[in-house]
Amino acid sequence: MRWHLQKYMYKIGCFIQLHCGKVLFVGILMLCMCCVGLKTANIETDVKELWVEDGGRLSKELKYTTDTLGEGSGTTSELIIQTPQKGENLLTVESLKLHLEVLLKVKSLEVDLYGICKYKILNFSPKTKHILVILSCLFFQIIDHILPCVIITPLDCFWDGAKVLGPTHSVATAIGFPSIKWTNLNPIKFVQLMKDHPNIEMVEKMLNRSGITTAYQEKPCLDPTEFHCPDTAPNKQSLAPPDIGALLTDGCYGFATKYMHWQEDLIVGGAQKNKTGHIVRAEALQSIIQLMAEQDFYTLWHETTKTQSIEWTKEKAKVVLETWQRKFTEVVNGMTNSSSVDHVYAFSSTSLLDIMKEFSDVSVVRVAFGYVLMIFYACISLLRWQNGVQSQSGIGMAGVLLVALSVAAGLGMCSVLGISFNASTTQIIPFLALGLGVDDMFLIAHTYAENGNNKNIPHAEQTGECLKRTGVSVLLTSISNMLAFFSAAIIPIPALRSFSLQAGILIFFNLASVLLVYPAICSWDLKRRDDKRIDIFCCFQSFENKNMVIELQPRSREFEMHEQSPPPTYSPPPPRYSPSPPPSYNAVIMHNTVAQTALDGSHAITSLAHEGTPPPSPANSGSILSTLFGILNGIPGTNYLTTASSQQRLTVPDGISFRERFARVQRECLSTSLSSLATKYYGPFLQRTPVKVINIVE
Numbered sequence: 060m061r062w063h064l065q066k067y068m069y070k071i072g073c074f075i076q077l078h079c080g081k082v083l084f085v086g087i088l089m090l091c092m093c094c095v096g097l098k099t100a101n102i103e104t105d106v107k108e109l110w111v112e113d114g115g116r117l118s119k120e121l122k123y124t125t126d127t128l129g130e131g132s133g134t135t136s137e138l139i140i141q142t143p144q145k146g147e148n149l150l151t152v153e154s155l156k157l158h159l160e161v162l163l164k165v166k167s168l169e170v171d172l173y174g175i176c177k178y179k180i181l182n183f184s185p186k187t188k189h190i191l192v193i194l195s196c197l198f199f200q201i202i203d204h205i206l207p208c209v210i211i212t213p214l215d216c217f218w219d220g221a222k223v224l225g226p227t228h229s230v231a232t233a234i235g236f237p238s239i240k241w242t243n244l245n246p247i248k249f250v251q252l253m254k255d256h257p258n259i260e261m262v263e264k265m266l267n268r269s270g271i272t273t274a275y276q277e278k279p280c281l282d283p284t285e286f287h288c289p290d291t292a293p294n295k296q297s298l299a300p301p302d303i304g305a306l307l308t309d310g311c312y313g314f315a316t317k318y319m320h321w322q323e324d325l326i327v328g329g330a331q332k333n334k335t336g337h338i339v340r341a342e343a344l345q346s347i348i349q350l351m352a353e354q355d356f357y358t359l360w361h362e363t364t365k366t367q368s369i370e371w372t373k374e375k376a377k378v379v380l381e382t383w384q385r386k387f388t389e390v391v392n393g394m395t396n397s398s399s400v401d402h403v404y405a406f407s408s409t410s411l412l413d414i415m416k417e418f419s420d421v422s423v424v425r426v427a428f429g430y431v432l433m434i435f436y437a438c439i440s441l442l443r444w445q446n447g448v449q450s451q452s453g454i455g456m457a458g459v460l461l462v463a464l465s466v467a468a469g470l471g472m473c474s475v476l477g478i479s480f481n482a483s484t485t486q487i488i489p490f491l492a493l494g495l496g497v498d499d500m501f502l503i504a505h506t507y508a509e510n511g512n513n514k515n516i517p518h519a520e521q522t523g524e525c526l527k528r529t530g531v532s533v534l535l536t537s538i539s540n541m542l543a544f545f546s547a548a549i550i551p552i553p554a555l556r557s558f559s560l561q562a563g564i565l566i567f568f569n570l571a572s573v574l575l576v577y578p579a580i581c582s583w584d585l586k587r588r589d590d591k592r593i594d595i596f597c598c599f600q601s602f603e604n605k606n607m608v609i610e611l612q613p614r615s616r617e618f619e620m621h622e623q624s625p626p627p628t629y630s631p632p633p634p635r636y637s638p639s640p641p642p643s644y645n646a647v648i649m650h651n652t653v654a655q656t657a658l659d660g661s662h663a664i665t666s667l668a669h670e671g672t673p674p675p676s677p678a679n680s681g682s683i684l685s686t687l688f689g690i691l692n693g694i695p696g697t698n699y700l701t702t703a704s705s706q707q708r709l710t711v712p713d714g715i716s717f718r719e720r721f722a723r724v725q726r727e728c729l730s731t732s733l734s735s736l737a738t739k740y741y742g743p744f745l746q747r748t749p750v751k752v753i754n755i756v757e
Contacts, residue, residue, distance in 0.1 A: 061531055068530035072523030072578055079522075079582035086576035090464050090568075096471030103479040104415035109554040131354035131373060134209075135380070137387055138406040139165070140328075141344040149341045150303040152281050153400050158344055159214055159281075161394050161403055162223045165348065168390060170382045172375075207241060207314065212346035213326040215319070216311035217301065218242075218292055221275035224314070241314070242287055246271045270317030279306065304338040350384075353377040384409035418482040426489050433497060434459045441504060443594070449511065450594035451504055453587075457580050458504065461572050462496035469568035473561045483558045491562060495540065496569035499533045500577060507581045511588065518589070522582045530574055537570040 075082050103109055111118050124133070141158055143149050207224035214220035221241040239249075246266055253259050266272075273291070279301040280288040288295055307327050313319025323330065329342025351359070357376035369375075384407040391405030437455030466489055474480075506529045510516050516524050544563035548556050587594075744750060 064531045064534065065527045068526040068534075068574075069520075069523040071574075072526035072530070073520060075526075075575065075578045076519065076522035076582040076585070079579040083576060083579040083583065086572070086579065087464070090468040090572065090576075093468035093471045093475075093568075094464070096473075096475040097467065098474075100470070100474040101479045102416075102419045102485070103481050103553075103557075104412060104419055106411065106415065109481055110552060112551045113553065114551060129354050131352050131357075131377070133352045133354075134349045135352055135384075135408045137165075137348040137350060137384060137408075139346040139348070139391055140404045140406065142402045142404070143342065144401060146342070149344055149401065150307070150338070151400075152300055152303070154344070155214065155217070155219070155281055155303065157394075157399065157401055157403070158212075158346065159219055159222065161391060162210070162212065162214070162346060162348075164390060164394065165387055166223060166225070168383060168386055170379060170386060172379055172382060209319075209349045210346065211321045211325060211349075213307055213311055213321075213344050214346070215313050215321060216278065216306040218275045218278045218280045218288060220278070220311075220313075241275060243276075243289070245273050245276050246314075247273060268317070269315040270312075271315050274314045304341075307341070308332075308336065308338050350380065353380055356380060381409045381412075385413075415482065419480070419485055421485045429490055430459065430463050430493065433493060437497070437501075440501075448588055448591055448593065449508070451508055451584075453595045454504055454507075454580055454584050455500075456595075458500035458573075458577055459493075459497060461577055461580070462493055462500060462569060465496060465568040465572040466492045466565055469565035470561070472568070473564055476564075478557050478560055480561075481554050481557060483554060484561055488558070488561055488565060492565040492569060495537075495566060496573060499537065499569070499573045502529050502533060503573065503577060503581070511585075518585070521585055522578050525581065526574070526578060533573060534570070537566055541566045541570075 224241040310323040331340040388405040438452040441451040441455035443450035547559035
């Protein structure tokens with residue numbers, strides 16, 4: 060199978076190199092067309108739609124509730140959490156008074172939307188109106204005004220919890236009570252005053268069945284010296300502060316003791332108990348305010364005169380509730396200041412929605428910074444300082460941009476297929492796809508460089524040979540990754556399923572781009588290399604030429620005629636210091652030079668010798684120096700020098716000049732690369748004995 064894949068990859072590579080311009084244009088055009096699908100992208104932020112298992116028990120229960128009560132029915136919970144400063148104990152009167160102050164502040168919150176009068180958001184309250192319809196209109200109005208909201212709070216263990224229930228204004232009656240509020244309401248006495256009212260026995264049975272007795276009149280006060288603290292409070296006469304820990308032990312009870320029992324773990328956090336089981340220390344207090352959902356809120360205001368002038372819909376009711384929740388979060392979080400004894404935090408369903416939206420939004424700056432950083436890395440790692448023609452920074456930068464385009468195209472295709480985006484898509488997928496795509500791109504780029512240095516590969520087969528060597532590895536690894544992600548799509552969690560499908564699709568787009576479009580870029584770069592143009596700055600042509608001919612003296616007409624005629628028979632040269640050279644050689648006598656080896660041993664250096672210095676004897680030199688001596692002394696048949704320009708140096712007689720030292724340092728800096736650093740420093744470092752021991756131990 061690998062042999063067949065290599066054969067097909069070779070044919071594809073040769074075809075791409077032959078039609079590189081067409082392939083590049085068509086590939087980029089198709090990727091850009093897929094990017095248009097991003098207009099239809101849908102970002103899902105609903106927690107239920109993301110993390111509720113499809114077909115699971117919770118999903119079935121939610122579906123049953125929606126089908127039975129309707130979409131948007133029920134309640135929402137808004138949390139108020141109070142924590143101490145520096146680990147102090149919260150079981151103090153001051154901490155509970157701060158908690159009460161926050162609840163009273165929240166109770167008075169209002170919102171003003173759609174240009175109508177202020178909406179006062181009503182909390183969820185027990186639906187007992189259908190029982191009270193049989194009573195007189197006056198009694199119904201009284202109960203309707205004092206019907207409390209459902210608030211789960213530790214203040215229900217004290218009389219001060221009645222302040223939260225309201226009503227804000229006293230309800231006047233004509234039946235013996237000058238005013239009715241939960242701070243002075245005793246339901247048993249109130250019913251006894253209504254003995255002569257018809258059907259009062261039904262109300263009395265309802266109160267007994269729900270445990271509504273004296274409400275808050277027999278609960279201790281936080282401040283027994285307060286004027287409105289009832290005389291029936293346990294600590295009113297003694298004026299002693301309440302034992303907060305003992306009262307919070309086993310939870311608190313609301314006004315209906317048989318149905319409103321708030322568990323201890325629901326209102327107290329981080330509780331520490333003594334041997335008798337009483338709470339002696341707490342690290343958090345929590346209150347839960349229950350609001351009606353948009354369906355109930357819409358129904359409540361649907362038939363009122365306040366909404367007759369506008370098109371009152373469930374969507375507008377939802378906007379009103381969300382606006383109140385955001386204001387609730389802002390007000391509660393602003394209650395804590397430098398003078399506060401504790402910290403107070405708010406959390407609502409809208410807060411969670413806002414957090415999900417914030418994390419789901421694409422951070423253009425973060426993504427752009429990551430891709431720019433990868434472009435910079437590709438440019439540096441593929442740069443060849445010493446040879447601008449053989450450098451590959453251009454195709455490295457183009458490869459990263461191609462991967463970015465393929466990621467955008469893949470996400471656009473996901474949008475077209477109806478796969479919703481979420482926080483994992485916008486925060487993880489772009490960088491994951493970038494890493495996988497750039498990995499394959501670097502592999503092809505390095506193979507492309509190796510093939511360029513191999514003179515045995517024909518020019519027309521460069522791209523085909525490159526895909527033949529690396530295309531199979533890229534193909535098999537990408538297919539393995541795709542299968543791994545697609546197989547993870549069987550996970551019933553919608554958020555994870557979307558992530559797996561999107562990752563698999565992006566890997567497919569990266570594979571197509573790296574195997575089809577990127578080789579076209581490399582083939583296009585071959586033309587630049589053949590034309591000896593500098594990498595990135597392809598408008599400029601390089602002056603480097605490995606086979607440069609350096610003539611030490613202009614040619615004369617006799618010299619040209621000598622080149623055209625066959626060389627004479629060689630005879631030993633005359634003495635070096637004769638007045639003039641023998642005329643029969645017709646050779647050019649050059650300056651007395653000395654060939655030396657560079658300090659680093661990398662190349663030979665030819666320098667001018669001092670006057671009066673005899674030339675080195677060929678007999679005392681090796682074969683290479685003998686040949687070099689013959690060339691430099693004008694032996695017939697060696698009229699010019701063929702050498703690399705970067706390997707021949709002319710220096711002054713007095714040692715190494717400053718210019719030569721600077722050139723040497725510059726040459727060492729330009730030859731620095733990741734490979735040279737690994738060879739000179741990293742490799743020897745790993746071979747040290749302490750490093751080996753540490754690696755083995757780890």
